[in-house]
Amino acid sequence: ETGVTQTPRHLVMGMTNKKSLKCEQHLGHNAMYWYKQSAKKPLELMFVYSLEERVENNSVPSRFSPECPNSSHLFLHLHTLQPEDSALYLCASSHTSSDEQFFGPGTRLTVL
């Protein structure tokens, strides 16, 4: 399935590094999402974009910075992360914000 793709699939970074996660959806959807899932914990919604505008920032630290240049692409820029930020970062998209979401395979992030 290639509806929603994410790169890289795995990332190891130091606390002083800057990196970006990329998500691309090929489904013609208008809404895109970033989720964080720590080990054995539920999904945490981080950001929602609808028609390329951020509609909500769910109290996420400023060291996470999203960017949505168009309706098919979503980035998550990372800088000065902490070890507790290590998690699976999932991107999802949906036709509208009340429709079912389709997930990418995720980026497994480890912060040393």
Add this chain to the structure above:
Amino acid sequence: RKEVEQDPGPFNVPEGATVAFNCTYSNSASQSFFWYRQDCRKEPKLLMSVYSSGNEDGRFTAQLNRASQYISLLIRDSKLSDSATYLCVAPTDSWGKLQFGAGTQVVVTP
């Protein structure tokens, strides 16, 4: 009260048996409900939508109880491959966005 609540389980189910579990939601105006399954270290995958009249897809049946504000998922003739965490999704009061529950773990044993 959490907006979407699930029994975390695990539900240990013998192969071939039936298992059912519920998910409660707080937004009485909710219209869209879904069940997802998530395998260990993988992304959630849509299992089925939940319609007001219920929905059946093979061995899986989803029901909506608006009066008591819960949705249910029933799995018949459980297979080993049904072992996963099942996430329910319902709209929230905040921004009208969908909220994922924490998931119910199902373990099907031989």
